[in-house]
Amino acid sequence: MTTTPWPEWPAAANLWASNDRAVEMARVILGSADAPVGLTPKELVWRKNKARLYRYVRAEPATHATPIFLVLPLINRSYILDLRPGASFVEFLLSQGFDVFLIDWGTAADEDQGLDVTALVTRYLPRAAKAIQRASGADQMTVLGYCIGGTLATCFAALHPEVTRNLVLLTAPLDFSDAGQFGRMTASGVFPIEQLTATFPVVPGQLPDIGTKLLNPLASYVGTYRQLWDKLGTENFDVRGWQAMYRWVNESVPFAGAAFRQWIVEFYRENRLALDELEMDGRPVRLADIRCPVLNIAASRDQIAPRPTTNIVTERVGSADASEILIEGGHVGIVVGRTASQDLWPKVGAWLSAHD
Amino acid sequence: MTKAEEAGPKTDPFEVWRQLYDANERTWSAALEQAMGSQEFGDSSGKLLETMLAAQKSVRDNMRTYLETMNVPTREDMARLGELVIGLEEKVDQVLDRLDAIEDAVRAMPAKKAKPATGAR
Numbered sequence: 001m002t003t004t005p006w007p008e009w010p011a012a013a014n015l016w017a018s019n020d021r022a023v024e025m026a027r028v029i030l031g032s033a034d035a036p037v038g039l040t041p042k043e044l045v046w047r048k049n050k051a052r053l054y055r056y057v058r059a060e061p062a063t064h065a066t067p068i069f070l071v072l073p074l075i076n077r078s079y080i081l082d083l084r085p086g087a088s089f090v091e092f093l094l095s096q097g098f099d100v101f102l103i104d105w106g107t108a109a110d111e112d113q114g115l116d117v118t119a120l121v122t123r124y125l126p127r128a129a130k131a132i133q134r135a136s137g138a139d140q141m142t143v144l145g146y147c148i149g150g151t152l153a154t155c156f157a158a159l160h161p162e163v164t165r166n167l168v169l170l171t172a173p174l175d176f177s178d179a180g181q182f183g184r185m186t187a188s189g190v191f192p193i194e195q196l197t198a199t200f201p202v203v204p205g206q207l208p209d210i211g212t213k214l215l216n217p218l219a220s221y222v223g224t225y226r227q228l229w230d231k232l233g234t235e236n237f238d239v240r241g242w243q244a245m246y247r248w249v250n251e252s253v254p255f256a257g258a259a260f261r262q263w264i265v266e267f268y269r270e271n272r273l274a275l276d277e278l279e280m281d282g283r284p285v286r287l288a289d290i291r292c293p294v295l296n297i298a299a300s301r302d303q304i305a306p307r308p309t310t311n312i313v314t315e316r317v318g319s320a321d322a323s324e325i326l327i328e329g330g331h332v333g334i335v336v337g338r339t340a341s342q343d344l345w346p347k348v349g350a351w352l353s354a355h356d
Numbered sequence: 357m358t359k360a361e362e363a364g365p366k367t368d369p370f371e372v373w374r375q376l377y378d379a380n381e382r383t384w385s386a387a388l389e390q391a392m393g394s395q396e397f398g399d400s401s402g403k404l405l406e407t408m409l410a411a412q413k414s415v416r417d418n419m420r421t422y423l424e425t426m427n428v429p430t431r432e433d434m435a436r437l438g439e440l441v442i443g444l445e446e447k448v449d450q451v452l453d454r455l456d457a458i459e460d461a462v463r464a465m466p467a468k469k470a471k472p473a474t475g476a477r
Contacts (some may be wrong), residue, residue, distance in 0.1 A: 022370070048449065049442050111438025127449060130456070170389055181393065190398040192406045199413045201435060214392060218385045226377050229370060 005252050018248070021232050028228065028239055032250070035243035038079030040090050042102070046131035049115075050106025053128045054078075055099070055135055056090055063097030064356045067136040069129060070102040071156070073147040074120075074263075075208045075253055078104035081146065083336050084244045092345045093227075098352065101141075108256040113201035116258035117152065117266075118280040125156045127162050130311050140165035145172055146335065147305060151267065152314075155280060158289045166355045168295045168348065171302055171331050173309035174287070175274035176267055180306040181215050182327060186268045193264045197257040205252025215303040224249075249332065272310060293321040293355050297334070297344065304331040323351075 042054040070090070070313050072078055082090040093100050103125070108115065132141055136187040145153025150172020176183060185191060195330070196203060213220035224246070232238045255263075272278035278285040296313040299305075314322040326333040327344050334344050391397055423430045 049445060109438065123446065123449070127453075128424060163460070181389075184393060184398055185401075185454060187398065190402040192402060192409060195409050199409045199416070216385070217388055217392075222377060223461035226374060229374065235391060257450065314396065 022231070024232055025225070025228055028232070028243060029225075029246065032243035034241060035084075035247045037084055037244050037247060038077075038082045039085060039130040040082045040088060040094070045101065045135050046128055048124055048127060050108060051111065051128070052078075052104045052106060054102050054104060055132075056082075056094055058094060058099065061221040062099035064099070064353065065138060066097040066352075066356050067101055067132055067138050067141045068093060068352070069132055069141045069143045070100065071143060071145040071149040071153040072103065072126070073149045074105055074255055074259060075148065075205065076248070077251055077253060078102060080248055082333065083248065084240065087241065087244070087336050087341070089335060089340070089345060092341065092349065093352075096349045096353070099136050099138075101128075101135075103128050105253075108202045108254045108259075110201040113197075113257040116262045118156075118262065120259065121152055121155045121159065121285075122281045122283075125152065126160060126163075129156075129160065132263070134165070139163070142166040142168060142355070144168040144170065146170040147172060147331070148263070150174075151273070152192055154287070154290070155273070155278070155285050157292065158285045158287060159280065159283060160166040161289060161291060164290075164292050166293045166295070166352070167290060167311075168297070168352070169313060170297050170335060171305045171310060172296075172298050173267075173305040175309050175312040176269075176271040177274065177310035178306070179268060179350065180303065180308070182211065182304065182306075183268060185211055185214070186264050188269050191264065193261055197261045201257050202254040203257060203260045205254045208255060209250070209252040212304060217322050235275075245332075245336070248336075274316075289314040290317040291319050294319050294323070295348070295351050296322070296324040297348070298324065298326050299330055299334045300326055300328050302331045321355075 011260060041057040043057060044052055045055045045237070046053040072080065082088045085091065090102070091098055105120075129141065129143075133139060140163055143153045143157055143166070145151070145168070147170070148221060150169040153167060154169065154172060154174060157167045173179065179186075196207075228242065229243065266272045266278065270277070273285065273287070276284070276288075294313060294317050296310065298307060298310040300307070302310070311324075314324050319342055325347055327345075329337055329339070334340060420430045420432065
């Protein structure tokens with residue numbers, strides 16, 4: 001390992017010259033917990049246990065016939081696709097004339113320890129879809145899932161082809177045969193999943209969060225603050241934008257114990273979905289049963305859902321219309337990063353319009 | 357020119373930290389990535405987690421015993437109550453599903469012609 005020599009140490013008299021910026025840095029970081037996010041107006045359409053289905057309010061009627069059903073990951077808050085004005089995928093979809101619904105999984109508590117992925121896919125998503133049918137008047141919808149939400153959306157689309165007009169997957173891991181660092185971290189004999197879920201009825205959100213940050217520890221635990229330090233010295237630094245992103249990355253959600261166990265065992269370790277061995281409520285979940293148009297969006301530098309986990313979709317689904325967009329960037333950056341509004345969103349919007 | 361540039365590196369004590377990080381970030385990241393990808397790291401972190409879980413379980417068990425002795429509801433008691441409510445909600449949902457299915461079936465039935473009135477005048 002090569003390291004550079006120590007830089008010249010500043011004069012003692014100047015040690016506190018950056019005091020103001022240090023205080024400002026602390027203020028920005030501590031204030032991020034209250035950063036305004038998820039500001040697009042929405043109304044409650046349906047609820048079950050902690051889950052809520054929202055419909056985003058439109059000033060004018062939708063110009064597209066097919067509503068969009070956003071399925072979020074279980075480890076994030078619901079605002080991640082509606083971060084803030086100008087950096088909101090939801091806002092973009094509304095501006096393109098779509099009727100947008102979103103399922104917020106809420107915050108699992110001890111009484112949800114038995115709630116597994118199967119229940120979410122077979123008892124929650126179908127009823128939410130029915131509520132969308134009622135509210136929108138449309139028989140079918142575009143199901144759009146992000147990350148783990150994409151995996152759930154895929155299972156739902158395979159089990160309910162009658163309501164799925166299109167399936168859009170945003171960095172959704174489906175094949176865990178080569179799941180990268182996450183796969184190694186959660187391997188059998190390494191990760192004590194049974195002991196973990198026996199101890200915690202709901203797995204603390206910090207655990208998956210730490211796992212995510214350990215994928216790139218230096219950048220997560222040091223680089224973030226090093227960048228903030230630099231940005232605080234520049235004019236026109238968007239403090240609110242930085243705080244919103246920081247809040248997203250650091251505001252974790254507890255994972256219901258049974259869902260976490262099923263996610264680790266059946267998906268990561270046994271790779272049942274990709275191997276056509278997954279069953280939910282006695283019904284086989286097969287990728288080949290997805291016959292609607294499919295758009296798979298992958299990120300080139302994704303460490304959370306690395307490329308090998310996302311690239312089987314177009315080959316394995318039974319659809320004749322399955323395409324893929326590979327975006328330059330990371331797992332989070334491609335959705336709300338600076339280039340998202342110029343790169344990803346217009347491409348998704350164009351695809352959705354063409355498949356309305 | 358940014359405030360940092362105006363201040364100059366000599367006046368910024370954090371510049372030392374920044375320069376060190378910038379110069380070594382790639383090397384350190386590569387070393388960390390290599391270390392964390394090893395079987396030894398996996399085994400070690402797994403054992404560490406197991407130990408922490410055992411300690412946590414012990415704390416939880418002791419607290420539950422204490423609360424039960426004091427006749428105070430435990431987290432498990434509250435969770436069981438919540439599970440009952442969730443189970444009840446699921447049953448209501450199942451009833452609604454069946455009603456929906458019946459409603460759909462009735463709507464799908466072809467409309468029959470109304471029979472002529474045959475009652476006594």
